[in-house]
Structures are given as C-alpha cells and as structure tokens.
Amino acid sequence: MTTQPIYRRVLLKMSGEALGGDKSSTLDPDVLDYYAQEIESVHRHGVEVAVVLGGGNIWRGNQAISRGMDAAQSHYMGMLATVINALALQDALERHGIFTRAMTAIEMNEVAEPYIRRRAARHMEKGRVIILAAGTGNPYFTTDSAAALRAAEIHAEVVLMAKNGVDGVYSADPRRDPSATKFDRITYMDALSRGLTVMDSTALTFCMDNKIPIIVFDSMQPGNIERIVLGEQVGTLVSGGE
Numbered sequence: 436m437t438t439q440p441i442y443r444r445v446l447l448k449m450s451g452e453a454l455g456g457d458k459s460s461t462l463d464p465d466v467l468d469y470y471a472q473e474i475e476s477v478h479r480h481g482v483e484v485a486v487v488l489g490g491g492n493i494w495r496g497n498q499a500i501s502r503g504m505d506a507a508q509s510h511y512m513g514m515l516a517t518v519i520n521a522l523a524l525q526d527a528l529e530r531h532g533i534f535t536r537a538m539t540a541i542e543m544n545e546v547a548e549p550y551i552r553r554r555a556a557r558h559m560e561k562g563r564v565i566i567l568a569a570g571t572g573n574p575y576f577t578t579d580s581a582a583a584l585r586a587a588e589i590h591a592e593v594v595l596m597a598k599n600g601v602d603g604v605y606s607a608d609p610r611r612d613p614s615a616t617k618f619d620r621i622t623y624m625d626a627l628s629r630g631l632t633v634m635d636s637t638a639l640t641f642c643m644d645n646k647i648p649i650i651v652f653d654s655m656q657p658g659n660i661e662r663i664v665l666g667e668q669v670g671t672l673v674s675g676g677e
Contacts, residue, residue: 441666444483444559446591447474448582448634451489451520453599453654461492462523471527473654474564476661478533483559485589486566487582488524490516510574514541517578521547521568534563540572540581552588559589579638587645594647595663596634597654603671604631604651619668622676633673642673649673 449470456463478484493516496509521537528535536558537547548554550567558565570581586594604626607615623643626633633639633651642649652659652670663669 438665440477440480440482440664442482442592442664444485444589444591445477445593445595445664446485446487446582446586446589447595447597447660448487448579449489449597449654450599451492451516453492453597454488454520454523455492462520464527467523467527468530469657470524470654471531471533473657473660474528475531475533476658477664478562478564480661480664482664483562484564485555485559485585485591486521486524486564487578487585488517488520488566488568489578490514490520492516493519507574510570510576514569514572517570518543518546518568521566525566528564528566534561535566536563537566537568540567540569555585556589577635577638579634580641583634583638583641583645583647586647587641591647594642594649595660596649596651597660598651599655600653601651602653602656604633604673606631608632618671620672620674620676623673626673639673643675646675 454462454466456466474484490513494513496513499509500506518539525535525537538550538555539547540550542549555565567585570578571584582594603617604621605615605617609615627639650663650670650672659669
C-alpha cells in the first residue's frame with residue numbers, strides 16, 4: 436500500500452439495501468453517516484468520486500413484476516427510489532463538509548441537476564462528489580448497468596462494487612456453501628462463464644468491452660475504500676487479466 440492514491444477517479448456502486456442497515460428501516464441514519472465517512476476518507480486524498488445507488492431498500496421491482504405489474508412501470512418506480520437514496524446520501528455527505536451534486540437521468544429540476552456528462556466531469560474536477568441517480572433513465576436496465584455506463588462516460592479508472600457482508604467474488608455463495616473459495620483476481624470471461632455474482636451480465640459485458648476494471652469488496656469493513664484507492668489488495672479484482 437502507498438501513501439498516494441493509485442486511482443485518480445473512481446465510481447462507487449452501492450446497493451440500496453446497504454442503506455437500510457439491519458433492514459429494520461428503509462434508511463438508517465447511522466449507516467448513511469458511516470458511508471459518508473468512508474467516502475470522505477477517499478475524498479481527502481484528492482480522489483474524484485462518483486456514486487451510483489440502487490433503490491432496493493425502497494422498491495423491489497422484480498417482486499412487483501412477479502405479481503403482475505407492468506415491467507416498465509415497476510422499473511420507473513425503482514428509478515425514483517434511487518433518487519430518494521441519492522438525496523439522503525447527499526445530505527449525509529454535506530454534513531461532513533463535502534460539496535456534492537446529485538444528478539438524475541430523469542429530469543426533476545427542483546430536486547437535482549439533470550445528468551450531463553461534461554457537467555458531471557467538471558463537478559468532479561472541482562472536488563465535488565457526484566451522486567448519479569435514476570439509473571440510465573430507461574426501463575429494463577439495472578443500476579449495475581448504469582454504473583458501468585457512467586464509469587465509461589466519465590472515464591472512471593475503476594468501478595468499486597460495494598457488497599454488504601461479502602468480501603469478494605467466490606466460486607459459490609459462501610453463505611450457503613462453506614467450501615466456496617474466494618478469488619483475489621478473476622477475468623471478465625471467467626466470471627461470465629461461471630455465472631459468478633459480480634454484477635449483472637449486461638453490465639459485466641459492458642465493462643469487459645470497455646476495459647473497465649471492477650473491484651468487488653465488503654463495504655461494511657471500515658477503511659476498505661481507502662485501502663483500495665491506496666493500492667492495497669482488498670476484495671476481488673475483475674479485469675481482462677492484464
């Protein structure tokens with residue numbers, strides 16, 4: 436590990452469920468404060484940070500679809516849930532003195548800025564953390580796909596896939612299979628062919644095609660994000676094998 440960051444610009448992908456803490460609440464103020472501190476620890480090294488959030492703590496679209504809801508309608512509701520999460524994280528970050536911009540793929544000017552690629556990059560250059568909400572703005576694409584797309588658009592050097600309670604990519608679900616082994620490194624193709632839980636296959640293929648490395652790590656281990664940007668081996672690196 437070095438004392439200087441090895442990444443200049445990162446995209447942090449967080450699930451909505453992570454913001455609910457022990458799941459007794461939709462948004463846990465203590466968890467929001469924890470993530471604000473984790474992001475602050477990276478930001479103070481001069482690393483430019485973009486965050487993409489899921490919305491599963493508020494709306495579980497697949498469950499609604501399985502009960503007969505129109506899929507596109509359910510997906511739009513999920514996009515709106517990510518906006519609520521973005522505003523909550525924005526508030527937590529600003530209470531830590533970090534300048535932020537919430538940007539949405541669906542225009543709602545009274546709430547947040549519309550996502551414009553060049554404007555997003557400029558905010559980051561000025562030291563602001565940007566929180567990118569409402570997915571891609573299109574139904575049928577997950578927030579994993581939004582994270583991959585935005586990482587390519589803003590030229591992020593790595594996607595940090597924050598997992599809750601899982602410290603990397605395993606050969607099987609370690610919570611169900613005690614014999615599962617953890618990978619320190621794995622290629623995109625191996626992850627796809629094995630069907631491993633990195634991100635959805637559309638997003639993973641996009642990262643592979645655009646040569647965007649992914650680091651899968653346990654976000655609830657304090658200091659992990661800072662360790663990653665300072666070059667320590669944390670979690671699992673998914674790349675082309677270079």
